[in-house]
Amino acid sequence: MKIFLKEHSGLIMVQVFQFIVVISVLWLGGYREFSTALYAFFLGFFFLVCYLCYQYFSRLTFYRRLSMPLESLDDSFQSTERTPLAAALGTLLRAQYKLYQNQINTLELQQEEHLKFMDQWVHQMKTPLSVIELTAQGLDEPDSSNIREETDRMKTGLNTILYMARFRSIEQDIHIKPVELSRIVQEVNKENKRFFIRNQVYPKLDMEKKKIIVETDEKWLFFMISQLINNAVKYSSGRSSNIDISIYEKEGEVVTEVTDYGAGIPETDKRRVFDPFYTGENGRKFRESTGMGLYLTKQAADYLGHRIELESEEGKWTTFRLIFSPAQNLTTV
Numbered sequence: 001m002k003i004f005l006k007e008h009s010g011l012i013m014v015q016v017f018q019f020i021v022v023i024s025v026l027w028l029g030g031y032r033e034f035s036t037a038l039y040a041f042f043l044g045f046f047f048l049v050c051y052l053c054y055q056y057f058s059r060l061t062f063y064r065r066l067s068m069p070l071e072s073l074d075d076s077f078q079s080t081e082r083t084p085l086a087a088a089l090g091t092l093l094r095a096q097y098k099l100y101q102n103q104i105n106t107l108e109l110q111q112e113e114h115l116k117f118m119d120q121w122v123h124q125m126k127t128p129l130s131v132i133e134l135t136a137q138g139l140d141e142p143d144s145s146n147i148r149e150e151t152d153r154m155k156t157g158l159n160t161i162l163y164m165a166r167f168r169s170i171e172q173d174i175h176i177k178p179v180e181l182s183r184i185v186q187e188v189n190k191e192n193k194r195f196f197i198r199n200q201v202y203p204k205l206d207m208e209k210k211k212i213i214v215e216t217d218e219k220w221l222f223f224m225i226s227q228l229i230n231n232a233v234k235y236s237s238g239r240s241s242n243i244d245i246s247i248y249e250k251e252g253e254v255v256t257e258v259t260d261y262g263a264g265i266p267e268t269d270k271r272r273v274f275d276p277f278y279t280g281e282n283g284r285k286f287r288e289s290t291g292m293g294l295y296l297t298k299q300a301a302d303y304l305g306h307r308i309e310l311e312s313e314e315g316k317w318t319t320f321r322l323i324f325s326p327a328q329n330l331t332t333v
């Protein structure tokens with residue numbers, strides 16, 4: 001109704017002005033038969049109302065369509081009555097839909113090609129890095145350690161890029177199966193052995209039970225735990241010599257907890273640590289921070305149905321918890 005009134009407001013104002021002009025002319029011409037003038041005014045008003053009613057009800061579906069927002073691009077093909085304005089609008093929306101669809105298809109194709117390129121590039125870069133590491137083993141210290149330290153950093157960056165590319169098509173990259181948590185943690189610790197030694201920070205694993213199995217994607221779980229442990233070591237370096245990793249059950253949920261005793265997280269940064277590219281106050285002190293590790297960890301956990309909790313006290317400690325819901329807990333031994 002609002003759209004209809006706005007569309008015909010000009011016509012209504014012109015008609016009212018016209019009635020006033022006609023009555024004024026008759027009055028100035030000496031015509032004093034008010035009953036006849038009133039009758040003429042009534043007839044004019046009646047025909048105007050009839051015309052407006054016809055216009056409104058004949059285009060009711062059209063006005064309703066204009067008043068309701070589109071929920072999807074396919075709604076552009078909704079049919080309305082075949083009035084000239086409705087037909088013109090329908091033609092315009094269909095042309096716009098085709099234009100947008102072509103643009104979206106082009107962008108999706110470009111994005112897919114870009115992701116394939118990034119994936120291939122990351123894998124290709126790992127080969128020369130491995131060659132550099134093998135070459136560095138034949139060098140004397142400290143040159144050998146320095147080279148391997150830099151290659152480790154490059155590997156971490158390449159892996160982050162690879163997981164960023166994979167996350168965009170995560171629904172095609174997920175394989176849910178029973179996974180033993182302690183085994184994944186131990187594999188992460190084994191892979192990061194040189195990282196621990198270099199930073200002189202060492203993990204301590206504590207488990208209530210020997211084996212806790214959850215249902216998740218093993219590859220993404222490895223990535224998430226790696227990020228939490230690497231961050232704990234990085235922000236503990238020079239402040240503490242150990243981090244604590246705990247696996248336990250609480251109220252039917254399985255919890256993997258990583259605690260460090262390093263820089264801590266300022267209160268102002270806690271709400272944004274999971275935002276993309278946000279490094280915060282600590283990120284300006286530790287230049288290796290990209291701001292993408294925790295973001296990808298949070299996004300992957302949400303997609304898999306896990307939760308991440310954060311507790312921290314600036315300058316003292318930080319704890320991240322990766323929590324698996326009861327439906328994802330299979331067996332414990």
